[in-house]
Amino acid sequence: MTWDDIIPQAKTSDMAETDTLLMDEEIFAAFYHRTARAVWAYLARVSGNAALADDLLQESYLRFLCARRLKDDENACRSYLFRIATNLLRDHWRRPQTTALEEVPEAALIAADSRQSERIDSQALLGPAFARLGPRERQLLWLAYAEGCTHREIAQITGLGAASIRILLFRARGKMARLLRQQMLKPERKP
Amino acid sequence: MKLFFCSKQKEVTAALRQGRWPEECDRTLHAHVAVCQECKDLVLVAQALQQTRRETMQKPALAVSSATAAMLWWRSELRLRREAVERMTRPIAVTERFALIGMVIAVAGLAAWQWKQITDWLFSLTDLASTNTLYPNDPGALAFGMAGWLPVLLMAGLGTFVVVWGVAVFLLAERD
Numbered sequence: 001m002t003w004d005d006i007i008p009q010a011k012t013s014d015m016a017e018t019d020t021l022l023m024d025e026e027i028f029a030a031f032y033h034r035t036a037r038a039v040w041a042y043l044a045r046v047s048g049n050a051a052l053a054d055d056l057l058q059e060s061y062l063r064f065l066c067a068r069r070l071k072d073d074e075n076a077c078r079s080y081l082f083r084i085a086t087n088l089l090r091d092h093w094r095r096p097q098t099t100a101l102e103e104v105p106e107a108a109l110i111a112a113d114s115r116q117s118e119r120i121d122s123q124a125l126l127g128p129a130f131a132r133l134g135p136r137e138r139q140l141l142w143l144a145y146a147e148g149c150t151h152r153e154i155a156q157i158t159g160l161g162a163a164s165i166r167i168l169l170f171r172a173r174g175k176m177a178r179l180l181r182q183q184m185l186k187p188e189r190k191p
Numbered sequence: 192m193k194l195f196f197c198s199k200q201k202e203v204t205a206a207l208r209q210g211r212w213p214e215e216c217d218r219t220l221h222a223h224v225a226v227c228q229e230c231k232d233l234v235l236v237a238q239a240l241q242q243t244r245r246e247t248m249q250k251p252a253l254a255v256s257s258a259t260a261a262m263l264w265w266r267s268e269l270r271l272r273r274e275a276v277e278r279m280t281r282p283i284a285v286t287e288r289f290a291l292i293g294m295v296i297a298v299a300g301l302a303a304w305q306w307k308q309i310t311d312w313l314f315s316l317t318d319l320a321s322t323n324t325l326y327p328n329d330p331g332a333l334a335f336g337m338a339g340w341l342p343v344l345l346m347a348g349l350g351t352f353v354v355v356w357g358v359a360v361f362l363l364a365e366r367d
Binding site: 025028029032033036037038040041044045058061062065066126130141142145146147148166170173174176177180181 | 196207208229231232233235236237239240241243244247248255257259260261263264266267270271274
């Protein structure tokens with residue numbers, strides 16, 4: 001018996017096992033339609049890079065499908081998806097070829113973002129205020145107020161202690177509000 | 192920073208999440224938000240983020256289509272299949288590595304154990320070459336200097352083989 005004979009058998013048995021665990025392709029398509037834009041918005045706003053958000057969105061769904069967590073309810077699936085996206089963002093920032101985001105001065109970060117092919121419209125509402133926050137602060141604020149996650153969900157997604165979420169959010173919110181007010185007080189630039 | 196958690200914060204957060212703020216909230220809550228700095232911050236930040244989320248989700252750049260979902264499904268199946276094959280072949284790879292390490296140890300052990308015989312054999316080759324049996328009437332062959340170089344060439348060949356083999360093993364391990 002050759003390996004070619006053995007491996008297809010293994011694959012068949014494995015796929016049979018997979019079929020019992022995975023959701024139907026149509027159900028996944030519907031889930032994708034409901035969640036993709038929200039996950040993309042999270043990735044794009046937190047990273048400030050639309051191209052990166054595109055890549056990480058695809059990888060998030062691939063990992064989600066391969067993780068076989070699809071028997072969970074919609075909220076759990078959604079939460080798990082955001083957790084994967086958060087981990088991918090963290091992995092991206094930790095990669096050696098790019099300096100960790102925590103170490104980059106915010107001014108440099110804004111300048112780097114502006115060189116991306118498609119820049120997120122940060123001049124819109126949040127303006128440079130959101131870009132001046134740290135990545136963790138951006139994650140926490142987005143999950144709490146844009147996605148409406150509870151403190152427990154945020155803890156699950158970010159891997160932070162549930163008890164610390166309230167304090168971290170309090171500080172991030174205060175900082176953000178201060179930056180937004182400063183932004184509002186600034187006179188608008190003439191074109 | 193002084194930590195102050197307002198008792199009305201949950202109520203304001205719920206109103207913001209459910210989209211009830213500001214129209215569907217009672218006057219007392221409005222009056223509270225007007226004087227409470229924490230709730231003011233909460234409303235300002237939450238409204239800005241919610242508005243940005245709405246705008247970002249409407250961006251035409253993001254193509255959420257059935258084709259993308261189908262492609263993701265197909266790619267995940269491929270990845271699952273590849274992972275299954277990798278799981279199946281992992282014991283074989285481990286066995287191969289053990290066999291390789293065992294072979295290296297055996298060769299090194301044999302060389303150490305039979306070192307005297309190996310050196311004797313190498314010197315016998317040197318002697319054989321210096322007798323110049325191939326061209327006994329040509330003294331130029333001796334001048335060629337083959338006699339002294341044969342063991343060195345053999346050792347260099349062996350060294351090259353070991354280096355190439357090591358690089359090949361390293362590249363294989365890196366690929367895995």
